[in-house]
Amino acid sequence: MAERQLIQQVLMNGRICTLVIEEGRITEIGTADLLPEPGDSVWNANGLLLLPAFRDAHVHLDKAFPTDRWISRKPVSSIFEQFKLEKELLAGCKDRRKELAIQTLEAMLASGTVEARVHVDIDPDLGLSHLELMLQLKEQYASRMAIELVAFPQQGLLRSHSTPYIREALRMGADLVGGVDPAGVDRNVERSLATMFELAAEFDKRIDLHLHDPGHLGVYTIEKMLDYTAEASMQGKVTVSHAYGLGEVDPSVVAELGSRMAAAELDLTTSVPFDTAMPPVPLLAKQGVKISLATDHTGLDAWTPYGNPDILRRGRLLAEKYIWNDDLRMSSVFEWMSRGSLELQAGDAADFILVEALNVPHALATMAQRQLVCKAGVPVAGSLLQENGRRAAWMNIPKGERMADDYND
Numbered sequence: 001m002a003e004r005q006l007i008q009q010v011l012m013n014g015r016i017c018t019l020v021i022e023e024g025r026i027t028e029i030g031t032a033d034l035l036p037e038p039g040d041s042v043w044n045a046n047g048l049l050l051l052p053a054f055r056d057a058h059v060h061l062d063k064a065f066p067t068d069r070w071i072s073r074k075p076v077s078s079i080f081e082q083f084k085l086e087k088e089l090l091a092g093c094k095d096r097r098k099e100l101a102i103q104t105l106e107a108m109l110a111s112g113t114v115e116a117r118v119h120v121d122i123d124p125d126l127g128l129s130h131l132e133l134m135l136q137l138k139e140q141y142a143s144r145m146a147i148e149l150v151a152f153p154q155q156g157l158l159r160s161h162s163t164p165y166i167r168e169a170l171r172m173g174a175d176l177v178g179g180v181d182p183a184g185v186d187r188n189v190e191r192s193l194a195t196m197f198e199l200a201a202e203f204d205k206r207i208d209l210h211l212h213d214p215g216h217l218g219v220y221t222i223e224k225m226l227d228y229t230a231e232a233s234m235q236g237k238v239t240v241s242h243a244y245g246l247g248e249v250d251p252s253v254v255a256e257l258g259s260r261m262a263a264a265e266l267d268l269t270t271s272v273p274f275d276t277a278m279p280p281v282p283l284l285a286k287q288g289v290k291i292s293l294a295t296d297h298t299g300l301d302a303w304t305p306y307g308n309p310d311i312l313r314r315g316r317l318l319a320e321k322y323i324w325n326d327d328l329r330m331s332s333v334f335e336w337m338s339r340g341s342l343e344l345q346a347g348d349a350a351d352f353i354l355v356e357a358l359n360v361p362h363a364l365a366t367m368a369q370r371q372l373v374c375k376a377g378v379p380v381a382g383s384l385l386q387e388n389g390r391r392a393a394w395m396n397i398p399k400g401e402r403m404a405d406d407y408n409d
């Protein structure tokens, strides 16, 4: 029989529980007095709060600048100048790509992210070099983080003549077709989207589009995406990232588009930017659109010096932006940073984070320290984790010093 792992004194679903894990899944959420059986392995969480592990729905691992030297940026006046600048600046740290990607992955894990959708730059100049690296890292990190790879033509799918490279990326194992601004960058909404949907159909892949185009141009692009989604029967397989334009048009337009997006299961990913317009998340969520939060920028890069790998920071920003000061709405943010609901149930994968917090809104408000991050019941990161002996990880983690009674209401 497989070994059972009992985590005692876990604060979850509003009470102190005993969590039972078998073969990577939660098999029971017992009361605080649930006794171990012979052969069970036991660890005492001493009242740490359990949160569902985080999912970062949009991130780049091939854009980070080194942290040990400053790379200066200069102002740019168009997205094309920005593309060019990024290429120049990244070329200077080309040899450190792998090291920097690993640094980012470790920082994401430490903050509780065990699932990530990673956009990978592909163009005729880079070829598939970044994808090769990311496929390698995806495999290397598989037991700690589930990574999906988006074949992303950062310089424009049509504009940079990247279609054959994206096709090859899909053949090599990329999970999604990426794209950027079919109007603003590719200058041909129909052909750009048609190419993306054809590639997706050819390889039976999903789609995730970067859409920075403003106002009604953004709305029009999403309408077209909806048409293509219906035509290709790709409901539930298409995501629009950013969609800044939805923050610049009348709410009635967003409401109508939102209900169409919900019907087509066209998801929206946002990094909660405050340096630009952003989609009205509460309105779209009300219309039934699936929302996912993302870091997009994880540190210093060519787009911003203000990135951060901690997705909880994005969730907090969202709650602050909409002045969600009540417990219910503060807690709701966590559903958009994880795969499931806030309340884990028996049968769920044992992907969770243990944090030092009194309850869920408190964890958001205080950006609670991630003590232990677990994937499939195995600790994979967090300040308590000792790097040695991950196999017997629970045995190697010191127990907390605080008493569970401190956390009772």
Ligand SMILES: [Zn+2]
Binding pocket: 058, 059, 060, 119, 210, 296
């Ligand atoms: Zn991006």
